[in-house]
Amino acid sequence: MACGEFSLIGRYFDRVRTSRRDVETGIGDDCALLTVPEKQVLAISTDTLVSGTHFLPDISPRDLGYKALAVNVSDLAAMGADPAWLTLALTLPEVDEDWLEAFSDSLFEQLNYYDMQLIGGDTTRGPLSMTLGIHGFVPAGRALKxxxxxxxxxxxxxxxxxxxxxxxxxxxxxxxxxxxxxxxxxxxxxxxxxxxxxxxxxxxxxxxxxxxxxxxxxxxxxxxxxxxxxxxxxxxxxxxxxxxxxxxxxxxxxxxxxxxxxxxxxxxxxxxxxxxxxxxxxxxxxxxxxxxxxxxxxxxxxxxxxxxxxxxxxxxxxxxxxxxxxx
Amino acid sequence: MACGEFSLIGRYFDRVRTSRRDVETGIGDDCALLTVPEKQVLAISTDTLVSGTHFLPDISPRDLGYKALAVNVSDLAAMGADPAWLTLALTLPEVDEDWLEAFSDSLFEQLNYYDMQLIGGDTTRGPLSMTLGIHGFVPAGRALKxxxxxxxxxxxxxxxxxxxxxxxxxxxxxxxxxxxxxxxxxxxxxxxxxxxxxxxxxxxxxxxxxxxxxxxxxxxxxxxxxxxxxxxxxxxxxxxxxxxxxxxxxxxxxxxxxxxxxxxxxxxxxxxxxxxxxxxxxxxxxxxxxxxxxxxxxxxxxxxxxxxxxxxxxxxxxxxxxxxxxx
Missing domain, CATH: 3.90.650.10 (PurM-like C-terminal domain)
Structure with a gap:
């Protein structure tokens, strides 16, 4: 996470509602450290959502927090995988605390629902967009291709x-x-x-x-x-x-x-x-x-x-x- | 990857110089499917680079391809991890084939150097920025925190x-x-x-x-x-x-x-x-x-x-x- 004004943002995302046993180190070090269960294959998908292209510019932050995760979890569903971890790279034009609170509340509600943990990310200044990296498990040899x-x-x-x-x-x-x-x-x-x-x-x-x-x-x-x-x-x-x-x-x-x-x-x-x-x-x-x-x-x-x-x-x-x- | 004009972009990144044995499915399905070696912990880091903030707007695409990977591999180095896989979410203002060729050539040279494989990503239209997700391994219990x-x-x-x-x-x-x-x-x-x-x-x-x-x-x-x-x-x-x-x-x-x-x-x-x-x-x-x-x-x-x-x-x-x- 960034220094200065943008470090404020960290506190909206540095909360762990779900603490998974396969997360040895989450947010707060150079990398997250994670364990993939035995006989499971790791499934990873990456999606970028840009304002005006992937969502309406006037979307509510709560709906955006929901949809950003849902469309990525959907990629795991299509492989028959079980959701586990999320990385979130968020680019924001400004620090709007009301927006951040509503967006992150909604995101964490969904993470909690899927028993997922936010394990890292980045926050930068720029036109509103975000890239989510989603990670799940599927038993070896049983993924839907x-x-x-x-x-x-x-x-x-x-x-x-x-x-x-x-x-x-x-x-x-x-x-x-x-x-x-x-x-x-x-x-x-x-x-x-x-x-x-x-x-x-x-x-x-x-x-x-x-x-x-x-x-x-x-x-x-x-x-x-x-x-x-x-x-x-x-x-x-x-x-x-x-x-x-x-x-x-x-x-x-x-x-x-x-x-x-x-x-x-x-x-x-x-x-x-x-x-x-x-x-x-x-x-x-x-x-x-x-x-x-x-x-x-x-x-x-x-x-x-x-x-x-x-x-x-x-x-x-x-x-x-x-x-x-x-x- | 996207349809239409932007599908052109896919061919710059859908090339595999390094084909790792731990990559069961790379680019081309809903998720990549990957195996983490036994007794190794997975290390993951995510970084966003925005033009004008993280690199000079006039940087050459070759230098940008180098630096984008280097600063992310550096996060793995700081944990004592061995680099393995990359996801790349690239946002571009337009399809500039010369730029794409130089950028992707440079990126793949570096991926090859580190024996890394590009396993997925996304391409969207917008102001130049990119989010890299980098994945490596470190023997269990031996990561540098x-x-x-x-x-x-x-x-x-x-x-x-x-x-x-x-x-x-x-x-x-x-x-x-x-x-x-x-x-x-x-x-x-x-x-x-x-x-x-x-x-x-x-x-x-x-x-x-x-x-x-x-x-x-x-x-x-x-x-x-x-x-x-x-x-x-x-x-x-x-x-x-x-x-x-x-x-x-x-x-x-x-x-x-x-x-x-x-x-x-x-x-x-x-x-x-x-x-x-x-x-x-x-x-x-x-x-x-x-x-x-x-x-x-x-x-x-x-x-x-x-x-x-x-x-x-x-x-x-x-x-x-x-x-x-x-x-």
Whole structure:
């Protein structure tokens, strides 16, 4: 941490609610010192969030503290990993104590929820942005990778992708939802997505591949297909929608948001036919819907869409940001 | 990595020169998957470098690629750890391919030198800055911490602190050094500091505490004293100076830079009397000078300075940035 005025910041983050046994030294030395449990592999992911690109500039510090951690924990969930440690590099334009208190309170609430510990970081002055380094464990040989999908495997998603895009549209006055409960539901799906940690862990021995939905279903499924050397068929009429979307969004717009909206942080995963029964049992416990939306094909089939069993070609015209927005 | 224009950036960093056996999955999945060797503890440090604060805005991309890694490896050196993996979150104002090629070439040269592997990261658009997460190993129970100094231990530094501040002064036209070799030496100590990795490892069983000099000797030694609950006496006439500083810098300015200049990335460490002989042998192999500059005292003594055996109070007037610059 820095000297002078910025050293003030340290005290908002130098608090340990969760004291993990695998943390020998946390904040306060040149490095943190940590132990990885036997027979566990370390999973690490790094994400930068920049104001105006990854979150709205007027986001509340509490929502930002939540979302910054949630989108990173989601990367661990997509590997079937168990969250453990966080590093936070925070760049702030000024020392705003109210902001810092709300942001750090919210962050530590979430860290506590996941039994995670903040083990280090840095604070610098500049335009608001942050880089989180997230660390978790997964039993050796059991991580969910993007590269394991095989032709014939079934493609699933958790939850109802597109809700986050609808929530963002409400915040930006591009969508009006008159039912307050439904409007709130959609906005919360955008501001407070739920990392599917337990689902990821339950999928360890059942799914052949997995990814979390940050860029949008088509884009993220594309990463699985590329890494696995496969094609796929998506059944558009199988896509799951929330009631809030079904009742407030035109079907074409809802389809577009489901396929390309991004920031849902649901899991997309593939399951071999032989594991489908076990999957229904394993994920059934968790109370979050999961839906089969298509099937993995050989690479030469590319990515196809069907509706009512017929091949269709969605018309993306007018959706120029589709699949090109920066992560 | 991001979609669209920024995906270009990926190819500058998605190259593996060093392929470590402990990296199961590197770049290209939701997380990297890594194995920590048995009986080793994981050491992690995170640093953000912002243009204009941590490096001059006109720094060459090659020098920046070098320095960004060096200052982070230095944190591992200060723990006695062996470098292993890097994560890089890079924020760039635009896609400048010449800049990216020079920066990444230089970074990978250094990664290769340390047998390190880039295991992940993120690329975003914004004002130039970067956050590096650095990971290394240290045998369990043998890490050099800040908290182990005891009254009576001797205080050492490697190299000649103050050289980096003199080099920065040359770059900023605040110091003129007519001898080109000496000017170049000082500028290089600022642009290309050497992390004392082998020295840190050699100190594992000899030093009672250690830190690297990023903020300046007094400030960084202060972290050891605070963590160890001790005071200290610094012998000002024992401070080591390079010939380039001795021959070109006024003694008062040289003293100020040695004590408060920062960015030397030398090691400051404490050694019990019984280990001084072993220290001379262990560090003697490495060809870098190391100098005893004082002694750890009980906390009630505070931080004192002596010269020729007499107590002195340095006059810091006119040095208003001393010990207050942001890291």
């Amino acid at each position: 993007r590269s394991g999908a095989k032709p014939g495997d079934w493609i699933y998603v958790t939850g109802t992708p597109g809700d986050s895009a609808a929530g963002l549209a409400i915040l930006q006055n591009r969508l009006t939802v008159s039912n307050p409960a439904q409007a709130d539901y959609l906005v919360q799906r955008h501001l407070r997505p739920t990392p599917r940690v337990l689902q990821g862990q339950a999928l360890r021995d059942l799914a052949s591949s997995a990814i979390d939905l940050s860029d949008g279903l088509v884009s993220d499924l594309g990463h699985i297909l590329k890494a696995s050397g496969c094609g796929a068929r998506i059944d558009l009429d199988a896509l799951p929608y929330s009631d809030a979307v079904k009742e407030n969004v035109e079907p074409e717009q809802a389809l577009h948001w489901a396929l390309g909206g991004g920031e849902d942080y649901e899991l997309c995963f593939t399951v071999p036919e032989r594991n489908r029964g076990a999957l229904d049992v394993a994920l059934g416990y968790h109370g979050v819907p999961f839906t089969c939306i298509g099937q993995v094909m050989v690479a030469s089939e590319g990515l196809r869409y069907t509706c009512q069993g017929e091949a269709v070609t969605p018309d993306w015209k007018g959706y120029d940001h589709f699949d090109t927005h920066e992560k | 800040r908290s182990g100094a005891k009254p009576g231990d001797w205080i050492y530094v490697t190299g000649t602190p103050g050289d980096s501040a003199a080099g920065l002064a040359i770059l900023q036209n605040r110091l003129t050094v007519s001898n080109p070799a000496q000017a170049d030496y000082l500028v290089q100590r600022h642009l290309r500091p050497t992390p004392r990795v082998l020295q840190g490892q050699a100190l594992r069983d000899l030093a009672s505490s250690a830190i690297d000099l990023s903020d300046g000797l007094v400030s960084d030694l202060g972290h050891i004293l605070k963590a160890s609950g001790c005071g200290a006496r610094i012998d000002l006439d024992a401070l080591p100076y390079s010939d380039a500083v001795k021959e070109n810098v006024e003694p008062e300015q040289a003293l100020h830079w040695a004590l408060g200049g920062g960015e030397d990335y030398e090691l400051c460490f404490t050694v019990p009397e019984r280990n001084r002989g072993a220290l001379d042998v262990a560090l003697g192999y490495h060809g870098v000078p190391f100098t005893c500059i004082g002694q750890v005292m009980v906390a009630s003594e505070g931080l004192r300075y002596t010269c020729q055996g007499e107590a002195v109070t340095p006059d810091w007037k006119g040095y208003d940035h001393f010990d207050t610059h942001e890291k």
